[in-house]
Amino acid sequence: MILVLACLLIGQAEAQIAIKGNDFYIDGKKFFIKGIGYEVGALPGRDPNQREFNAEQLRFDMARIAKGGFNTIRTWGAFTDEEMAVVSEFNLKIIMGIWIDPHRDFSDPLFADEARKIVSQTGQRNRCQSRREERRDRNAERGRSDDHGHDR
Secondary structure: OHHHHHHHOOOOOOOOEEEEOOEEEEOOEEEOOOEEEOOOOOOOOOOHHHOOOOHHHHHHHHHHHHHOOOOEEEOOOOOOHHHHHHHHOOOOEEEOOOOOOOOOOOOOHHHHHHHHHHHHHHHHHHHHHHHHHHHHHHHHHHOOEOOOOOEO
């Protein structure tokens, strides 16, 4: 359960998650997951593990998912920062699949700590990337960055 909750809001550092009874709450508001499984790059004849970023296809897919009434996608692997940015345009939540050895003892506190670190590192990577992108965009608007997004 901890992994699901942590993954649900990756990239939304300010959001507060709670469970009351059998219900999820995000920032004090009850949240009912209406989810669908989605694997970016899972197209006929293509290996989803050998995918190139395709913003147009991802936007097309996310628009259809949102239009279908879903508010959450469940993935089988971690999304890239670029993919996360596109998903956030549609205000969808993500339950992100992250590889954890299924043969380990899930009641072992050491294993639980290792799993939390994986989730935390994935979330931290996405939060840091988002902040860098926001800073780069602000600086570009002001004409204060070089070709690599560094401040002058």
